[in-house]
Amino acid sequence: MILYTFNNREIALFIYLLIFIIWSITKKQIRESIFKIFKSLTDKLILLSILALLIYVDLIIFGLYYLKFWDFTLLKDTIYWTFGVGFIMMMNTNKAIQEEHYFKNILKDNFKLVLILEFILGLYVFGFITELILAPIVILFSILLAISETSKEYYQVRNFLQILFGIIGIGYLIFSFYKIYQDFSEFASYGTLKSFLFPILMMILFLPFIYLYTLFIQYESLFVRLGFSLKDDKVLRRYAKKRILIAVNISLLKLKKIRPGFLFHECKTKDDIDLEIRRKLSIE
Helix, strand or coil, X not given: CCCCCCCHHHHHHHHHHHHHHHHHHXXXXXXXXXXXXXXXXXXXXXXXXXXXXXXXXXXXXXXXXXXXXXXXXXHHHHHHHHHHHHHHHHHCCHHHHHCCCHHHHHHHHCCCHHHHHXXXXXXXXXXXXXXXXXXXXXXHHHHHHHHHCCCHHHHHHHHHHXXXXXXXXXXXXXXXXXXXXXXXXXXXXXXXXXXXXXXXXXXHHHHHHHHHHHHHHHHHHHHHHHHXXXXXXXXXXXXXXXXXXXXXXXXXXXXXXXXXXCCCCCCCCHHHHHHHHHHHCCCC
């Protein structure tokens, strides 16, 4: 059946996740690590970031609902996307600074053929017992594949696992196409189209938020460093912040240029600040 509620695969994964959580609680070292993670989530900046994320996603959903695209059949997809994609992107904003054409690549990734295949694979699932058996096997092979990619000496193992995953993927794909053939009218429905387009729309509409959030985080980090470089001159520090904001504005490209090195470390006057900014941005 096309997914609108929790399916057998998700229930099986939830069961194993619950078992893992219970096992983790019994281990003191893991329990302490989990506690530290939850403690870090109580940081003021992180809490405000999560709140901003939820408000922005709510605004998107309200807009899609107003346009009669979103309805409660997409609630599960919305929750999965918010915490499985949106939150992770927000916590990895450094990639936007480190990787060239980061946002362009994200858009490209949303229009690849593999996404269509992944969507079809997720539409139909096996029976509960079958999914309960397959879930730990797939998870185990995924872990082994990740380990095999850490060293060249595991080259043969990696190739074997990739072939094995390919066979499993083909098996899932054949099953999905068979289910589509059995009931094509259910597959070729507006509900299926919405489920397919929803994550693509969310990603496109989410990019302005993640761009501005990246700017905010990088400015915050830059100004903290600035506090150390000009810690003895409050007036000069304030002037430097103002000049950076004017020169960089909302350009991540310029922000990338101005971040490296000991910013304003040797600056003693406002003219020194202006000269340093021009040098960093290669402005003659």
